[in-house]
Amino acid sequence: MSSFGFHLAFWLLAAMTVGGASMIIVSRNLIHAVIYLVISMLGVAGLYLTLSADFIAVVQVLIYVGAISVLMLFAIMLTPRAERNNTETSLKLPAAAVMVLILTATVFVALDTDWGAVRQAALADQARLIGQSLIREYVLPFEIGAVLLTAALVGAIALARHDDEDAAIHAQSLQAEADGTAEDVALLTDPPLVEVEADAGAGEDGGS
Amino acid sequence: MSGFDLAVVLGAWYDFRDLNNLSRLITEWIADWGPDWLSSIVTGLLGSLGILAVIGPTLLVLIWVERKVIARFQQRYGPNRVGPKGLLQPVADAIKLILKEQLAPRAADKLIFFLPPVLIFVPGLLIWGVLPFGPRMSVADLNVGVLFLLAVSGTGVLVLFMAGWSSNNKYALFGAMRAVAMSISYEVPMVLALLTLVVFSGTMSVNGIVEWQQQEDVIFILLFPLSAIAFFFAASAELNRTPADISEAESEIVAGYHTEYSGMRFGLFYAVELGNTLVISAFIATFFLGGWWLWGLDQWVPSWIILLAKTGAVYFLLIWTRGTLPRLRIDQLMSFCWKALVPATLIFVAVAAVERTLLVTQGWDTTIALPIMAVINIALTLGAVMLFARLARSERLRRPARTTLVRDRVGGLAAAREVASQAGGGD
């Protein structure tokens, strides 16, 4: 695989992937960061195509670009403006150090090892083959995956559901925090101390 | 076959029944002397140019058609001033849009604000790639074509979000969030509706599905009417068309995500929206109405004309619903999606799987088995629709009871006082 077109595709997609990922670090706006993440994901999808994994590439676009990024945008939009910055914590330097370590180690391993790699023939009709192996050899993992997804679904709904009582408690703890008595937050969840605010949950969830 | 010898023109570049011939000849010619990447680039370019050449003029005509048809629904004349029968009205509109000043809100996120009108074209054009215009006529006949269609149409919503969010306008943001919420919800019934076809025909290639219909002499709307209905409704939701046009609900949030776009930027959004409507109509025609195939007529008439005719029929249906129905509210749309469409399509996936298994394992004669299955499925669909109607009605009954809709009363002041005193108000 040394044709010019292939080279062009690989380096463009690699630049897209790495560039997108780096821009996530640089950008200060969380929504921009999500859009850079999408660029990076699309680059990875393209790289899958260069590896002749077309089914995985389409799934990548479907899941990451179509669903996960949208979910992230949703999560961002559900938090107020003040929370939409994308700055770094004080762990910036240690993280960078560890990153460089990992990078050197893995790249060294990747380049130094003799993988004895030969390009395999691409699978024809991958979707069918993957589907067949999913319900033959991998039927147990497949079922476990299904259960996991269901559990995740139920868990996410249970977590994100809006509870009126909780809301009252949270309002209290917030108030405490604003008053500067944030140390008592744990105590406030104790029932006797809670004076339920009448209109704490006035909003109600509006469908969805 | 026919009166004159078709074999003479078959495969020649001027054979208008298969528009691929020309590009095939060109790539073969390039392959003779050029590197292989050049020929693939040229093929890609030719394909996209071909698609653009089809969509561009078609869109201009479609604007006219849509306005004219809607006008007829509304007992108006529609555009009839510019050009014969008003046919040049879209051109005049386009010129107006190009000449208009392009405003951008000062507080807009500049980069993200300018990108969406261009980016929105990417999924809008990519979808065309897997649409088969004929037996061998698609830009890329992927073996995961159905998945590709879903993946690409799913990315469009991200662009809408970018447009709505970057405008820094509350209407636009509302529109964007509605679009996002609706799009990810309606993708589920869309996937499930297509899954029935994929399960039953055993292929994920779009052309493969058409060929299956051709082979079995049946169109999928007869076999899986509920999937067709679900797909139609989900598509009209994804396309932001009435009754599901909540993301650009004119009476509520002005123009939704493209509120702040003026001039040709708005024009691009509008064009892509129409283009998407066209391509989704074409896909509905392909998946459920047999695409380029029509019981042998495709031997006589160019396949793409058959597809175009079917697309036109579906498109007319979309205009019809748009001209007739009011808009649903977002929570109603969501509950319709999750409580009605998703379970129904899910059940039909199971039905399709069972029928497919029976067909394969029992070795039944498809000419007999398929009509029986069609009858069963149509009955199931009718049952499901009636069940839904009953549930919807019971929901309606749960709302405040109403004996008669409006009573006529012959009452003057006295009657009013009586009601007022019963109500506890008044004097």
Added chain:
Amino acid sequence: MTSADDTRSALSGTIETLAGDGSEPVVVNLGPQHPSTHGVFRLKVTLDGEIVQDAEMRIGYLHRSMEKLAEERTYTQNIPFTDRIDYLAAMSNNLAYCLAAEELLGVEVPPRGQAIRVLFAELQRVASHAMANGTFINDCGAWHTPLFYMFRDRERVLDMFEMTCGARLTTNYMRIGGVAFDLPDELLPTLRSFLDDMPDRIASYEDLLMENEILHARARGIGVISPEMAINSSLSGPILRATGVPWDLRKANPYCGYENYEFDIPVGEQGDCFDRFLVRMAEVKQSLRILNQLIDNIPDGPWLADVPLHARPPEGEAYARVESPRGELGFYLVSDGSPAPYRFHCRPPSLINLSALKEMSIGGTLADAIVTLGSIDIVVGEIDR
């Protein structure tokens, strides 16, 4: 980076605005330039997601100072102003003003004039309700189709206006003491064909809309107001009648000889948007019923009493009210004996009906608020005057 300080300042800034679940209310200005505020009216809604938490009405964008201007003009010169108060029901406004002026002047309107007034007031009701229902369905999100259907009927009514007085919208037709012109010869045949066609038309609208599941879902149980609340807010017109109160000035306080015609008062039961729509549809039918009784029984004779152009009414005051398509429309005139009114006041039904919007829209979604606003059928010219 002292995070504790950050937290505190951030929290103290947000804690008042945050609801219990930590969501941030959004204030959206609907209008003054908005497709469904029916003119330059501004509704400032506070939204939690899509739920309306608060609605504040801002009016005055169309204020033209008519009540003050009217103090500088003679009683007859003021009639064109009334056209422009409620420009969708100019005839009703003409009528109400003329009734007040006649009461002040003590003028008796000849029977033919009375009949013509009733004729045009009812035609105006048909036109206005057609417009109201059409735009209401539009606010529900229909793509203009019902609106254009109903415009078609309104158009025929406006044609009749035009053939009678030369104007379609701002008619300036009623005069103190009667009407300005006699009916033209071609009016009655036109009216008859109109009356012949309308039942079919209304039946087709009912086919299209009454059992429309989406319209039911959008309008039933939305914007509900109770009869006592409606009465206490002094609402009138179809909104009041939709709550079940059969209050119609044509019955309660007949004028122009309405007591001679047979008609019913359609009332709703729930007081929701759908009932308002139904009441309007039914009222159109009742108006047609009145017109059918009227068309063959228009008495001959003069149509305008002899009133001097610069009439000087005796000192005193007068209040006359009519049932306009939107509710109780009243004009209050105070005379100091001069040719111009000392005080000219209008009781606009739209303004008072609009005051219930806040009550009706809080707790619903934004889309519901729009539907409710559409069902109130406001005319901004009347609100701001």
Added chain:
Amino acid sequence: MIIGLEEYLALGALLFSLGFYIALSKKNAVGVLMGVELMLNAVNLTLIAFSRFSTSDITLSTQVFVIFIIAVAAAEVAVGLALILVVYRNRQTINVDRTTLLKG
């Protein structure tokens, strides 16, 4: 230069370390989640590269494995974002520096 396994592996390593850095350094919980997603993508890329280039016949099983990873990633994002929402509701912040309840 021939693009072989090594290039893909190096690219995967780069992507992984970028994701790693983002996951460790970002204040915002959604940012952390993005880093995790990038790391998962890097692993997927590496796996697919191995499946294409490796000597043994593991092409299919690797792809199936990647499918599982994507499925699990989707589940993880759904739950993670729900968690972020809950954290936000309780603490009015999704800054991972400030969610320090366990510190006592």
